Amino acid sequence: xxxxxxxxxxxxxxxxxxxxxxxxxxxxxxxxxxxxxxxxxxxxxxxxxxxxxxxxxxxxxxxxxxxxxxxxxxxxxxxxxxxxxxxxxxxxxxxxxxxxxxxxxxxxxxxxxxxxxxxxxxxxxxxxxxxxxxxxxxxxxxxxxxxxxxxxxxxxxxxxxxxxxxxxxxxxxxxxxxxxxxxxxxxxxxxxxxxxxxxxxxxxxxxxxxxxxxxxxxxxxxxxxxxxxxxxxxxxxxxxxxxxxxxxxxxxxxxxxxxxxxxxxxxxxxxxxxxxxxxxxxxxxxxxxxxxxxxxxxxxxxxxxxxxxxxxxxxxxxxxxxxxxxxxxxxxxxxxxxxxxxxxxxxxxxxxxxxxxxxxxxxxxxxxxxxxxxxxxxxxxxxxxxxxxxxxxx
Amino acid sequence: xxxxxxxxxxxxxxxxxxxxxxxxxxxxxxxxxxxxxxxxxxxxxxxxxxxxxxxxxxxxxxxxxxxxxxxxxxxxxxxxxxxxxxxxxxxxxxxxxxxxxxxxxxxxxxxxxxxxxxxxxxxxxxxxxxxxxxxxxxxxxxxxxxxxxxxxxxxxxxxxxxxxxxxxxxxxxxxxxxxxxxxxxxxxxxxxxxxxxxxxxxxxxxxxxxxxxxxxxxxxxxxxxxxxxxxxxxxxxxxxxxxxxxxxxxxxxxxxxxxxxxxxxxxxxxxxxxxxxxxxxxxxxxxxxxxxxxxxxxxxxxxxxxxxxxxxxxxxxxxxxxxxxxxxxxxxxxxxxxxxxxxxxxxxxxxxxxxxxxxxxxxxxxxxxxxxxxxxxxxxxxxxxxxxxxxxxx
Numbered sequence: 001x002x003x004x005x006x007x008x009x010x011x012x013x014x015x016x017x018x019x020x021x022x023x024x025x026x027x028x029x030x031x032x033x034x035x036x037x038x039x040x041x042x043x044x045x046x047x048x049x050x051x052x053x054x055x056x057x058x059x060x061x062x063x064x065x066x067x068x069x070x071x072x073x074x075x076x077x078x079x080x081x082x083x084x085x086x087x088x089x090x091x092x093x094x095x096x097x098x099x100x101x102x103x104x105x106x107x108x109x110x111x112x113x114x115x116x117x118x119x120x121x122x123x124x125x126x127x128x129x130x131x132x133x134x135x136x137x138x139x140x141x142x143x144x145x146x147x148x149x150x151x152x153x154x155x156x157x158x159x160x161x162x163x164x165x166x167x168x169x170x171x172x173x174x175x176x177x178x179x180x181x182x183x184x185x186x187x188x189x190x191x192x193x194x195x196x197x198x199x200x201x202x203x204x205x206x207x208x209x210x211x212x213x214x215x216x217x218x219x220x221x222x223x224x225x226x227x228x229x230x231x232x233x234x235x236x237x238x239x240x241x242x243x244x245x246x247x248x249x250x251x252x253x254x255x256x257x258x259x260x261x262x263x264x265x266x267x268x269x270x271x272x273x274x275x276x277x278x279x280x281x282x283x284x285x286x287x288x289x290x291x292x293x294x295x296x297x298x299x300x301x302x303x304x305x306x307x308x309x310x311x312x313x314x315x316x317x318x319x320x321x322x323x324x325x326x327x328x329x330x331x332x333x334x335x336x337x338x339x340x341x342x343x344x345x346x347x348x349x350x351x352x353x354x355x356x357x358x359x360x361x362x363x364x365x366x367x368x369x370x371x372x373x374x375x376x377x378x379x380x381x382x383x384x385x386x387x388x389x390x391x392x393x394x
Numbered sequence: 395x396x397x398x399x400x401x402x403x404x405x406x407x408x409x410x411x412x413x414x415x416x417x418x419x420x421x422x423x424x425x426x427x428x429x430x431x432x433x434x435x436x437x438x439x440x441x442x443x444x445x446x447x448x449x450x451x452x453x454x455x456x457x458x459x460x461x462x463x464x465x466x467x468x469x470x471x472x473x474x475x476x477x478x479x480x481x482x483x484x485x486x487x488x489x490x491x492x493x494x495x496x497x498x499x500x501x502x503x504x505x506x507x508x509x510x511x512x513x514x515x516x517x518x519x520x521x522x523x524x525x526x527x528x529x530x531x532x533x534x535x536x537x538x539x540x541x542x543x544x545x546x547x548x549x550x551x552x553x554x555x556x557x558x559x560x561x562x563x564x565x566x567x568x569x570x571x572x573x574x575x576x577x578x579x580x581x582x583x584x585x586x587x588x589x590x591x592x593x594x595x596x597x598x599x600x601x602x603x604x605x606x607x608x609x610x611x612x613x614x615x616x617x618x619x620x621x622x623x624x625x626x627x628x629x630x631x632x633x634x635x636x637x638x639x640x641x642x643x644x645x646x647x648x649x650x651x652x653x654x655x656x657x658x659x660x661x662x663x664x665x666x667x668x669x670x671x672x673x674x675x676x677x678x679x680x681x682x683x684x685x686x687x688x689x690x691x692x693x694x695x696x697x698x699x700x701x702x703x704x705x706x707x708x709x710x711x712x713x714x715x716x717x718x719x720x721x722x723x724x725x726x727x728x729x730x731x732x733x734x735x736x737x738x739x740x741x742x743x744x745x746x747x748x749x750x751x752x753x754x755x756x757x758x759x760x761x762x763x764x765x766x767x768x769x770x771x772x773x774x775x776x777x778x779x780x781x782x783x784x785x786x787x788x
Contacts, residue, residue, distance in 0.1 A: 232610055
């Protein structure tokens with residue numbers, strides 16, 4: 001186990017009707033003026049935005065709104081948010097309230113650090129500047145997937161450069177509170193629910209696949225969260241209004257990405273980097289992209305580094321192991337993982353993802369242009385290996 | 395799942411040599427004058443206290459010390475600490491630094507809230523007053539067991555009344571930081587290591603045994619931490635200087651009690667209440683007392699409420715279940731749990747705990763005098779049932 005620090009100061013307020021507490025929670029965390037960030041029409045149509053506004057008004061808070069965040073959120077809206085804050089009366093600092101899923105929260109985080117910086121916010125994402133200060137962010141979560149409600153991460157796409165980059169700053173970007181009401185996820189389209197489930201599972205895999213020794217406790221935590229997701233996912237797909245299943249999936253999504261499953265690990269993240277190129281180029285849903293990339297990644301890396309893939313197959317997918325060769329166990333584990341994801345309606349290759357003729361040269365080029373070479377830690381991947389992984393996704 | 399809030403703001407600094415950062419961490423968390431609380435001679439003999447003092451001095455901090463905390467910590471030293479703080483120059487608030495295990499941390503927490511209150515600190519423990527404010531507490535952990543390094547709990551014994559009471563105030567009593575270096579636990583006596591392991595397991599059981607439905611994710615988390623403890627404990631007993639095993643056990647002890655394994659549960663805590671009477675009356679080591687009380691509790695409550703005991707037996711102790719009656723599965727699960735604890739050198743009954751003729755009338759009387767009737771939630775226990783459980787411990 002490597003030395004680590006871990007701190008998860010976000011106040012999670014979980015359960016039925018908890019969005020009604022949003023005004024009080026903003027006050028508790030020092031808000032006076034609020035900028036509400038949200039995405040498309042569903043937050044409006046469902047009446048959630050109105051309920052949130054009502055709660056803020058009742059708590060005596062003034063607010064403005066910034067809608068229009070899209071999946072794979074872009075730099076343009078971040079800059080619009082920063083300008084909006086600069087134009088809001090300067091009597092007190094602005095509190096950012098993200099009402100939505102990962103894209104909305106990530107946009108709020110980008111605005112939060114960008115608004116406290118003289119240069120362009122993108123400097124933080126390309127490593128040109130380090131965050132010194134950020135505005136506080138609160139969350140009303142509507143899509144369990146990205147885990148952004150409990151993490152210090154934010155992923156933004158720069159439309160001019162085509163780069164999709166993840167920024168990590170646990171000290172500055174963890175939300176101060178996150179309201180998590182599973183009922184708000186009842187109306188999610190099945191494909192989005194399934195993509196979210198895949199995303200949270202891969203958040204665990206990125207930490208689980210490590211060469212760090214002595215990770216017994218975090219391995220068991222990760223396996224426990226994975227088993228829970230695998231048990232609850234079919235319930236959620238069959239009965240979208242099953243409160244318990246929705247609640248378990250929602251909490252699992254937070255646990256998958258707040259760092260707890262990776263304390264003391266050297267983490268990997270190659271699958272995420274490879275998927276980011278896919279969604280930057282083809283605009284696919286992140287979780288669905290991962291359902292295609294991750295099994296290909298696991299197939300290739302397990303050839304030279306089988307250990308954790310065997311453990312996953314046996315402990316999470318109950319693959320029988322006695323008297324069998326480890327590559328056979330791994331193949332069955334990957335088959336079961338693929339089968340689980342396709343049973344949720346997720347794609348298993350580029351074609352099913354809607355990409356009939358992927359430009360693999362360009363994907364490989366963009367990947368290493370952004371992330372250098374090699375990438376990943378469980379197996380260090382050069383261009384030859386990342387090309388092979390992309391080839392496997394056809 | 396019940397609605398819940400969860401917030402664990404403690405900064406955990408985990409790994410080799412991390413105690414060297416104590417001065418810096420105190421400064422980061424606003425300290426200027428520090429009161430170091432510690433227990434017996436081992437912290438002095440090992441040189442740890444000196445290293446901590448050195449780090450504070452290097453960081454420019456002034457400090458005083460208060461030693462002498464004993465296992466099952468008492469009110470007397472808490473009052474001494476509060477007086478000491480009142481006598482320390484009042485130029486800046488005091489920062490409390492606990493260097494030790496649960497007893498030392500719990501004493502520091504009692505001083506932390508008592509020093510900010512005009513009445514007697516014991517008012518908080520008997521529910522006569524509610525904490526409004528507390529001094530910050532930092533921790534250098536030397537005994538993984540109580541989980542106090544990550545919890546908002548404190549257990550103190552009042553020598554005048556003979557009461558041993560647990561106070562819970564997550565908002566005010568969670569440490570601001572906890573330094574956790576597994577190497578500091580190498581020299582723990584085997585009996586203390588084993589008692590700590592039992593204590594952390596029962597912290598999980600108190601949350602695991604619930605009638606709350608829809609707890610799939612927390613059940614899996616709890617089972618994962620339990621499996622890890624069961625796998626790592628024998629390594630720690632056989633090789634006290636096995637860094638990885640010590641590290642896994644140390645982190646498991648925190649996870650067992652920071653609330654994560656019980657989010658959304660109605661918890662039980664009857665076993666802890668029953669053990670507290672045992673250690674208040676006979677001065678036994680808390681974890682060893684639990685090794686005696688818990689299996690007796692589980693035997694009695696599983697008769698009328700078998701569900702979770704079956705799940706524990708099957709999922710954690712790998713008890714075969716096909717074609718068997720549930721009471722048979724439970725009996726084998728309890729036998730395996732007892733066997734595991736005795737294999738660590740823990741007692742399985744009062745006699746082995748050194749109590750040849752327990753005064754069960756008095757134990758039952760004290761228990762319900764302090765805690766009312768009934769106690770517990772998984773099964774509500776009246777005097778008849780708690781007597782039966784104590785009888786089972788003979």
